[in-house]
Amino acid sequence: MGRNLREDLAICNEAMENSCTECGWTFIAEARTGWPHAIERALDAEMKVAQMERRLRAVESTVERMLDSYGCQDFWDFVMEYESEEVGLDDKV
Template identity: 40%
Template sequence: MSENKRDLHVDLAICGAATVGPWTLDYDVETRRPLVEAMEVPSWGGGVIVADCAEEADARFIAEARAGWPHAIERALVAEAEVARLKRVIDEALESSEWGVYEDALKSVVRILREAAE
């Protein structure tokens, strides 16, 4: 199965370009339809409406995604950077060990990972 890898920096920029949060779940007083309001942007009845949904679950998702998605993307970027760093550390350990001597290579990996964790 092929996976389309998203550009997390672009996704984070999209989040940043959206109307400022927090966004909250509310209801239209006339239609009783679920709404999502940006409370930091004043409007005549509260916050500016950023979404009008047919289902409460959709409105809740949109409202929570305003804060949750940027947070998740930032955590993913940090995790990806840490994975890349640890790969470099392991590569360094393997390159500094005597090839063919697995015990030596593993000891080098453990030593360098311990140093990297400090």
């Protein structure tokens, strides 16, 4: 994780706003290492999200069955409503 993707995005945005000759060499140099790095991080993140989704579904199923057996479905409805709130990109886990 040696690159800062926000800085890389700023370089891309600058390249899009200016003519190719103004920042072209910087963009090309950074893109050669930045793109593969960003793609690797994205692929890794997608794999981790898929794993966590599978784990979450397993936990949800188990908890729902347990709460049903104790007659606590109202609590589960509350949990699921809270879970559906949107999360921003800058929110930390």
